[in-house]
Amino acid sequence: MAATINPGTLRIGIIVLTAATALIHLQLNFPDPVFILNGLGYLALLAALYLPVPQLARYHDTARWVLIGYTALTIFLWILLGARTPIGYIDKLIEVALISLLILDARRQG
Numbered sequence: 001m002a003a004t005i006n007p008g009t010l011r012i013g014i015i016v017l018t019a020a021t022a023l024i025h026l027q028l029n030f031p032d033p034v035f036i037l038n039g040l041g042y043l044a045l046l047a048a049l050y051l052p053v054p055q056l057a058r059y060h061d062t063a064r065w066v067l068i069g070y071t072a073l074t075i076f077l078w079i080l081l082g083a084r085t086p087i088g089y090i091d092k093l094i095e096v097a098l099i100s101l102l103i104l105d106a107r108r109q110g
Contacts, residue, residue: 010105011050017098018046018067021074024091038074045070061109068102071095 019042026039048056048063056063075095082088 005104005108007105007108010101010108013101014098014105015046015050017094017101018042021071021091021094021098022046024087024094028087041070042067061106064102064106064109068099068106071099071102 022039022042024039025035025042028035030036045063045067049060049067075092078088078092
């Protein structure tokens with residue numbers, strides 16, 4: 001029998017991992033606009049996913065899948081263009097974990 005993850009724990013994990021990768025991108029190569037925009041994109045998608053705004057509630061599933069795609073694109077572009085630094089590898093581990101939690105959350109939702 002598979003273990004289930006508490007929805008609150010899953011949400012906290014998604015928030016922490018998204019915030020971590022956003023902060024890494026916001027400070028990485030500052031003030032490079034590409035990294036700043038990437039970090040802001042993570043924060044905007046996190047807000048769309050979890051802010052208790054009634055107008056956003058119907059878009060939570062879409063926001064989750066966009067965040068998965070956005071994270072996957074970030075990983076892909078790093079593979080093509082990114083610097084092979086310790087922080088780069090750490091951030092990719094964070095992003096892979098984030099995608100995993102988002103997929104678990106999508107399965108839990110329905």
